[in-house]
Amino acid sequence: MSNEDITLTAGDAEATVQPGNGGRIGGLRVGGLELLRKGERFGCFPMVPWCGRIREGRFRDGATVHQMPLNSPPHAIHGTARDGAWHTARVSADEAVITYDLVDPWPYRGRVTQVVALTEDSLTLTMSVETYESSFPAQIGWHPWFHRNLGGPGAQDVRLDFTPAWQEERGDDHLPTGHRVDPKPGPWDDCFGMPDGVDVTLTWPGQLELRVTSPEKWVVVYDEQEAAVCVEPQTGPPDGLNTHPHLVTPLEPLEATTTWSWRRA
Template sequence: MSDEDITLTAGDAEVTVRPGNGGRVSGLRVGGTELLRQGERFGCFPMAPWCGRIRNGRFLDGATLHQMPLNSPPHAIHGTARDGAWSVVRADTDGAVITYPLVEPWPYAGRVTQEFALTPDSLTLTLSVEAHDSSFPAQVGWHPWFNRALVRADGSVGEDVRIDFTPAWQEERGEDHLPTGHRVEPKPGPWDDCFGMPGGVDVTLTWPGQLELKVTSREEWVVVYDEQREAVCVEPQTGPPNGLNTMPRQVTLLEPLEATATWTWRRL
């Protein structure tokens, strides 16, 4: 199937998926209101086969040292899957499946699969990585850019979003923007930080008087980024930044790495 844009609809919710632009969700509209920041680099892109930054772009697999391109010097950031064109396996009215082959510079053969399932009040995202020849460490996650403020039907701009969550800890962030390995009490924002939620990610975004959206996942790691004026990011993922070195999840020929996140919304 082609890599043309996919439009999913359910009730008054509409989602646009762009396989040809890194397999990202480029739009989520509820009642005609766009929730995601627009632009080629924004929307919500998949992070695979790693999330966030890898220190100096290097990771160890056993005794083998691998070097990834430094696309956010001095680090490598957000994986390779967002940079390629994905293939459409299935596209229905309210769901789709797309895939991406792991190719150079990633040193292992494998495949990333994304599944999207839309209902009138939720979008469920499933992301998996499978190995083809040999096992390897990996991470998966999502990097959504939610608009800080929503545009009302009359063209006026609403209030800024409020972010509510209760993490068990915050990963102490070093000067290089990577976790130091120490866990600290959660601090007030602004954030570009990783938090631990052992019971599963549960973050609520509230645009006062307009909409509430909950981001949930069984995974226990979430990066929250709200240092830009236009948007905020709530990123469920299977491990912390630099996790290929500090907390690798091994993908084997028999066991893929799979994660799911759900966005659920309601009008206010």
């Protein structure tokens, strides 16, 4: 099948899936409100096979050190799959399955599968990384750009509510130092630990409440830009290929899921 844009609908919810643009969700409309910042680099993109920054673009697998391109100098950021074209495996009115084969500069062969499932009041994203050859470390995450303000008469900026158990102390290089500290007030470009699972509520007063949940224990919150706020569930912290590696093996894929559920005001 082609990698043209896919439109999913359920009730008054509509999601646009863009296999040809990094497998991202290009838009999410609920009752006529567009929740995601539009644009080639925005929407909600998959972070795979790693999340956030890798220190100086280098990660170790056993005795071998691999160097990734420094696309956010001095680091490598957000994986490689967002830069490639994904392929459409299956589509129905409210669900799409898309795949991406890992290629250079990632040094291992593997396949990423993402399932996008829409209902009238939720969007669920599920991703897996599998290999039939060499085992390798990997991470999975999602990077949505939610509009700070949904527009309209008297519209107010979004409010973020969550109660993390800790915050990863951030060094001058924007990477976790390895120390956990008590959560600090924003603005943030920070990773938080939620050992019972990610649970973050975004409220646009008088318009919509959206809850981002995931069984994963890590979430990066980025709200330093005026236009949007990002709530990013992921399987490990930034630089996790080095500090919290998940090994993908022929017998054990890496799998993750997140659900966004909403209620209209």
